[in-house]
Each structure stands twice: as C-alpha cells, then as structure tokens.
Amino acid sequence: MNMPDPTPPDPAKPAAPSDAVAQALSLAIHRHRIAPGTKLGEDELAEIYGVSRTVIRAALQSLAHLRLVDIRRNRGAFVAQPSRQEAREVFEARELLEPRTARSAAAHAKPADIARLKRHIADEHAALAAADNGRAVHLSGLFHVEIARIAGQGTIAGFVETLIARSSLIVALYWHRESALCERHAHDALLRAIEQGDGPRAEDLMRSHLVDLHSALDLSHRSAPARSLKEALET
Amino acid sequence: MNMPDPTPPDPAKPAAPSDAVAQALSLAIHRHRIAPGTKLGEDELAEIYGVSRTVIRAALQSLAHLRLVDIRRNRGAFVAQPSRQEAREVFEARELLEPRTARSAAAHAKPADIARLKRHIADEHAALAAADNGRAVHLSGLFHVEIARIAGQGTIAGFVETLIARSSLIVALYWHRESALCERHAHDALLRAIEQGDGPRAEDLMRSHLVDLHSALDLSHRSAPARSLKEALET
C-alpha cells in the first residue's frame, strides 16, 4: 500500500492557451526578437495569436509577475527595461543564489541530468556557430535554470528562473563585450565539476562565471531599443 | 536641476480593483481567517466584493503567482497547502536570503526606518496581548519584509515577500509549539542590532531566529484545514 502521488503525471492535459501565449512571448523576448520598451498592444497580440483579449491579458499579467513586461494602468503593456540599479540587483541576487545551487546540483545530479546539460551545451555551441546571438543567450540562460532545477530546490529554482529572465533583458540593454567565448568555457567547466560531483569547485566556478558576466555589462550608456512588433513575432 | 524621480509619488492614483481584492484576500489568508485548502469560488468572491468575475480572476491569478493560492484548470482556486517538502524549501531559502538582508539593513537603516520597525514591534506586542494569533503571525511576517526593504535590495525583498507569504501558510499547517515569546525577543534583539548598525550581529540573530522558527514546525502530521468562506471573510 503506497500513498498515491499527489501530482500524477497527467500527460495528455491540454495546456492553457494563456500559458502558450505567455511562453511564446517569453521566448521572443528571451531571444531578443522583441526589444525592451516595445509596446505589446492587446488587440495586436489577440490578432496575431488568434485568441481573444481575455487570454492575452492573462498572459501579459503572467509575464508582468516575472517582471518581463511592465504593465502601466490604462497605458498598456511594454517589454520591461530594467534600470542599471535593477541590473545590479539582479546580478547580486544571482551571485547570492546560484553558487549555492551549483554546489547542490553537483551533489544531486543524476546521469540523466548530466546528459541533459550536455545537450544544452551542444545546442549553445550550435547557436554560437550559427551566429544566432539571441538564441545563444536564451540557451545560456536555460543552462543556469537547469542547474537550479537539478539542485532539487524548486523554490530557489523559481527565483533563479525569474532572475535569468530579467538577465536576458539586461543583456539586451547593457551588453558590451563582443566575445561570448568566456561563456562557452565557463559552462563546460561547470558541467565537468558537476559531473564529478565536486560541489565546492562547482560553487567557485559559478561564482566567478557570474562575476565575469556582471563585469561584462556596460552600465554607462543604454543601447537603442524599440521597433515594430508583428514583424518581430512572425516566423 | 535635479533629475525627476522615475517613480513619482502619485498619491491620488486609484488602485486597481483587482489589486484591492488580492490584498484583501491575502490579508485574510495571512491572518489565518481562511484555512489552507479552502475553495475560493469565483462567483462567491464576486458577490462578496461586489465586482465581476473578471476582477476576481485577475486577483486570483496574482495570488497564484505568489503561490498563496493554487489554481487547477477547470477545478477552481484553492488556498495553497504547501507540502512538508515545500515547507523545508521555503525555510532553507529564507535561511539563505534573510541573514544577508539583515546585515545589509543594519548598514543602510535610516532613522525613519528604525521608527517604522519600532512601530511594527509595538503592534506585534499588542496583537499578542490581545491573543489575536492570526494578526500576530501576519505582523511578524511584515517585520521581516520591512527589513528586506530597508536593505535596499528590491529584487531580493520581493523574493523574501513571497517566502514570508508562504511561511504564513506553513505556520497555519505545521505550527506546533505554543509560545510565540521567542519571536518577541528575537525581533527586539534584531532591531537593536540594526539600530546600532551592527551588521554581523544582525546577520547572526536573523539566522538563529530562522532556525528557531524552522525547528518549531512539526513536519510529522498535518492539522485539519477547510471551512466555509463567506463566514471567514465578512466583518
């Protein structure tokens, strides 16, 4: 007699349309297909995705909670533009949380987890080779989220997820350095440490990786955002 | 010539109805006026607050993002019932974040902040004296949020806020020990350390305070939830 699983698999449950829209928008933002500051009109989105404004509003509210979009009452929703102060805060928070999750991930990682991380890194390399910068940034973020997930701390993983979502915007606004090579080696090294179960090393690598990223941001001037929307979303 | 404040006071801006509803519900949950597991029917709430279901749905979605309520597709919204595993995670996360914020708060606290904290503690004592346990738990949580705010790390403060919201549910479900006196002294001592700008001491006090709280939880059996709703909300 075993207790029933409180959350059974439910494999064939149709996902909510609002979640689908939110994920589509989220992806577009993460891949830098929509610039920070872009207005997300409700009618426009409703037309694009073929659903009613009700669904669009739910999706936008969801993204607003992740701080990916900024909803101003009676004004509309805009892709968020984190300030320099917010950018600092986000990276400080990451530097506080992620080294810990990396250590924990090294302790808990199962072979399947390692395999997934390896696939991620392969995808990253492919995106870099194709010079698809938006996709590379997106995958790089997913790598961090995956590590937090493996750490078995769902709560903290959720926080990391929102931090990385915002990091994507921050990179879009303030990234300066050209080479993303540092990332590549950093992620490789992290994976090795986790694979070997070397927690302290994973923690150190994560910390220095984040410091690298943080220092690669240019907080003195802001790049130009804003462009059309429908164009950015189709295909 | 001074830069305009990016977020001006806006004193006379009418708050969104959905936010008002969300806050009212949040308060009721925090004060343990609605038990975990209670169903929150949309029509019922719409009637109670005199708004349409549209507004209620927005409020519920907002609370769902804070993990205060659990929305199951086509089933409805229920006050969340964190599992023991989630309870552990929440307190582990708090033990990671809050000591840091306490130290930072000690470094940044201004006289006005100290005064606000003192008022909070006075309110707490009053609630305890009136044997209003729900209110005492709520105020105790606000004290922690206030400290995170003072630390000047809005991002982390936001995380702490959600963690404390969930802590309130966890306390409702798993609290065992009778005396809340520990809290009282702990908060007093924390305030003194912050007032004196003694960061390391504030950090230590916060850590041990959280460990105390964590160890006061009973993770072996769950208390009985569920009761009516309208009754719990009126007055």
Next chain:
DNA sequence: GCGCACAAGGTTGTATACAATCCTGCGGCT
C-alpha cells in the same frame, strides 16, 4: 509663434453572455 483647451480616435478596464468542462446523484447492470 507659442501655449492651452477641447474634441475625436484609439486602447485599456470591466461586465456580461456563451461554451466547455467537471462534479454529483441517480438508475441500471453484473
């Protein structure tokens, strides 16, 4: 020419109506 008041258009906020799904209770079958 510059600035302000006001109207028109457009977008968001809210309410309501309809559709889809789930839960409950009853009836029949094994």
Next chain:
DNA sequence: AGCCGCAGGATTGTATACAACCTTGTGCGC
C-alpha cells in the same frame, strides 16, 4: 450490494460588448 454509465446542475474558460481613460491632433486665444 457494489460498480459502471449517464444525465443535470454548477463552475470555470473564453469571447464579446460596453464604459472609462489616455493620447493625439486641431483650433482658438494670448
């Protein structure tokens, strides 16, 4: 008796209609 299947009612999900607000452009007055 116990279990399965099936309506009926109720609740949630989605779409649409209306109201409130903001934005923009025009024209008058200074």
